[in-house]
Amino acid sequence: MSHDSHATHHVNYLAIFLVLCCCTALSVVFDVLHFAKPVTIVLVFAVAVAKALCVMMFFMHLKFEGNWKYVLLAPTTILAIGLPLALMPDIGVSYYTSTAPQAGAWGRDVAAWEATQRANAKAGGAAHE
Amino acid sequence: MSHSAQPSALKMGIPIPNSKLGMWLFLGTEIMFFTAFIGSYIVLRLGSHGWPSNPADTHINVFLGGVNTFVLIVSSYLVVLAHEAMVSRDFSRARRFLTGTLGLAFLFLGIKAVEYAGKFSHDILPGHIAETPLQAMRKVDRELERVVRRRFAVYSDYRMIDVTQRDDISTVANQIAAFGAGAELPKGASDSRAEVLRPQAAKDVELFRQYSRLHEHLVADVSLSMPASGPEYGAARAALKPGESFPPLTLSEVEEFLELLRKDETWGGAVSSGVFQPHVMLYGNLFASIYFLITGFHAIHVVVGMILFAVVLLQRDRLDEKWSDFVENSGLYWHFVDLVWIFVFPLLYIIH
Numbered sequence: 160m161s162h163d164s165h166a167t168h169h170v171n172y173l174a175i176f177l178v179l180c181c182c183t184a185l186s187v188v189f190d191v192l193h194f195a196k197p198v199t200i201v202l203v204f205a206v207a208v209a210k211a212l213c214v215m216m217f218f219m220h221l222k223f224e225g226n227w228k229y230v231l232l233a234p235t236t237i238l239a240i241g242l243p244l245a246l247m248p249d250i251g252v253s254y255y256t257s258t259a260p261q262a263g264a265w266g267r268d269v270a271a272w273e274a275t276q277r278a279n280a281k282a283g284g285a286a287h288e
Numbered sequence: 289m290s291h292s293a294q295p296s297a298l299k300m301g302i303p304i305p306n307s308k309l310g311m312w313l314f315l316g317t318e319i320m321f322f323t324a325f326i327g328s329y330i331v332l333r334l335g336s337h338g339w340p341s342n343p344a345d346t347h348i349n350v351f352l353g354g355v356n357t358f359v360l361i362v363s364s365y366l367v368v369l370a371h372e373a374m375v376s377r378d379f380s381r382a383r384r385f386l387t388g389t390l391g392l393a394f395l396f397l398g399i400k401a402v403e404y405a406g407k408f409s410h411d412i413l414p415g416h417i418a419e420t421p422l423q424a425m426r427k428v429d430r431e432l433e434r435v436v437r438r439r440f441a442v443y444s445d446y447r448m449i450d451v452t453q454r455d456d457i458s459t460v461a462n463q464i465a466a467f468g469a470g471a472e473l474p475k476g477a478s479d480s481r482a483e484v485l486r487p488q489a490a491k492d493v494e495l496f497r498q499y500s501r502l503h504e505h506l507v508a509d510v511s512l513s514m515p516a517s518g519p520e521y522g523a524a525r526a527a528l529k530p531g532e533s534f535p536p537l538t539l540s541e542v543e544e545f546l547e548l549l550r551k552d553e554t555w556g557g558a559v560s561s562g563v564f565q566p567h568v569m570l571y572g573n574l575f576a577s578i579y580f581l582i583t584g585f586h587a588i589h590v591v592v593g594m595i596l597f598a599v600v601l602l603q604r605d606r607l608d609e610k611w612s613d614f615v616e617n618s619g620l621y622w623h624f625v626d627l628v629w630i631f632v633f634p635l636l637y638i639i640h
Contacts, residue, residue, distance in 0.1 A: 172372075176365040183357045183633075190350060190638045203634040210630045218368050218623045227302040228312075235316035243327030251331035 175217045182210045311617040315624050318589075322628050325585065326635060329578045338570045341639075345569050346579075347406050353637035356399050357629060363392035364626040367619040374615045379607045382615065386597050389622070393594045400587055407576070411564045414580060417572030421539040424566040428542055429506050432499045432549075433457070435562035439492045439555065440464060446481050450474040461496040464489050491554040498549060502542070511535040512545060539566060579636060586628055593622045 189202045216222040243251075302309055333339050340346050370385035407413065418424035440460050444451040449463040467473075468489025473482055504516040514534050515521040524534070543566055549559045569575070596618040600611060 172365060172368050176361065179361045179364075180358065183354065183361065186357075186634055186638055187350065187354050196639075200639055203638050207630050207634050211627055214364065214623050214627050214630065218364055218626075219620055225303060227304070231302075231312050231316060232319075235319050239320045239323035239327070242324050243331050246328060246331040247334075251334040 170217050172217070175213050179210055179213055182206045182213075305613055307613050307617055308620070311620050315620065318624060322582075322585075325578075325582050326631060329582065329635065332574060332578065336571045336574065340569045340572055340575050345567070345572070346575060347410050347412055348579075348637055349403055349406065350637050352399050352403050353633050356396050357633045359392050359396045359399070360626045360629050363389045363396070364623050366392070367622050371612075371616050371619050374609070374612045377609060383601060383604075383607060386601055386615070390594055390597045390601065393590055393597070396590055397587060400583065403583075407579075410567075412572070412576050412579075414573050414577040417569050417576060418567065419570050419572055421568055424539055424568050425506055425537065425542045428546060428563055428566050429499075429503055431563040432502065432559070435555070435558050436492075436496050436499050438562070439495065439558060443467065443485060443489070443492075446485065447474055447477045448482055448485055457496065458500075461493050465493045468493065488554060491552075495549075495552075495555045495559075498545075502545060505537050508534075509536050511537055512541045539568070542566060582632055582636065586625070586632060589625045589628070593618065593625055596621065 186203050186206050189199055189206070193199075194202070221228050304312075343350065366385045366389045370382045370389065373379070373382035373385060411417070416427075418427045437457065440457070443449050443464050444454065444460070448467050449460065451460055451463065453459060467482075468486055470486070473479070501512075501516075505512050508516040508521075510516040510521075511534060515524055528534075546559070546563060546566070549563075550556045552559070596614075600607065600615055600618065603611065
């Protein structure tokens with residue numbers, strides 16, 4: 160049944176493969192070009208979603224499957240998104256703030272370390288002069 | 289009423305083979321499994337300001353990640369072709385494509401192994417990363433102590449010294465110092481071995497003294513330029529004015545100290561290999577945990593896929609149309625593995 164369903168649809172797998180390769184190259188190009196961070200994130204994720212859609216629709220044949228795919232995948236997707244959403248308020252938004260002990264200790268230690276580095280650099284610069 | 293008079297049973301269920309339905313249900317659970325990891329990573333990263341993103345710190349290799357992405361895409365393409373060949377009953381062709389997929393899976397794991405080796409060689413491991421300069425100094429202290437103990441173990445292993453309390457490193461150091469100065473050997477010790485070890489004993493004791501010096505300064509939190517123990521420390525402390533304190537030990541001092549130790553001819557090599565370059569990376573442990581968790585579980589899935597393909601390939605000439613569903617379902621699984629990597633690659637490798 161399933162074989163018949165996608166056997167009747169001809170898919171140019173080579174074209175899909177080439178699109179996937181181009182998308183991968185694009186991801187690396189976006190990394191190399193050093194856009195602003197939010198721009199890079201949007202671009203890279205757009206490419207990842209496009210690649211995922213190509214794989215799911217054509218390689219996994221979901222484009223040619225019946226409506227059962229929605230019945231099967233919709234609850235899974237909703238449940239999968241649930242965990243990150245549940246974690247977001249306590250961890251994503253307000254976990255390690257600048258007043259958290261770890262960040263505080265880091266701040267003190269780094270301030271001392273950076274002051275020494277600056278002093279050393281200054282001493283080195285004076286020596287060169 | 290006869291049974292034959294009853295209406296025929298309704299044809300129920302989803303119009304796909306049971307095995308395929310089973311695979312899709314399994315993939316549904318897999319989606320939740322990986323979304324839990326990837327989603328948690330995104331949330332943790334959003335909540336951790338100062339997340340390590342510099343490849344020089346994390347030793348993330350974008351090039352190798354990109355190559356692995358390409359490898360998985362090619363393997364996915366080959367699986368699709370293998371399934372097509374199975375449907376058109378060209379089984380030897382299907383075997384060739386599956387062999388290619390299996391080879392690419394090995395290549396993927398090989399590249400991953402190279403990446404992991406890079407992480408291990410820089411000690412980018414969960415629980416090993418110093419997140420503050422103080423932790424970095426303590427790490428150097430611990431690692432240097434391990435180097436000293438390893439060098440001291442040679443003397444006790446060859447019975448050059450009679451160690452009753454191996455944990456007491458100062459006592460062991462005193463015994464090694466005495467051995468170096470020509471003290472009588474314990475019973476059963478080899479004279480020829482003693483001749484080899486005796487000249488380096490004083491140097492190893494000197495390494496212990498260097499370690500002790502660092503340890504004392506770390507415990508007292510006093511700069512290496514000041515005394516941290518003994519009468520000099522007491523005198524310097526007495527000379528402090530009210531409200532004054534010794535300058536604290538800094539990480540750059542420890543780095544310089546370590547650099548000097550590494551230059552030593554006798555134990556420079558041991559220090560270089562035993563003590564990692566101090567490196568501060570805020571949230572480094574969280575990063576390492578997530579990196580190994582996600583990529584590790586993905587690699588396990590790659591191995592499972594390889595087993596599935598190996599099962600098909602082991603059929604050799606017996607491979608026939610009965611295996612079509614198996615190849616299709618294995619292919620679905622493999623595409624899912626590819627799908628996960630499609631999101632892991634930008635998340636872990638590209639977005640700094």
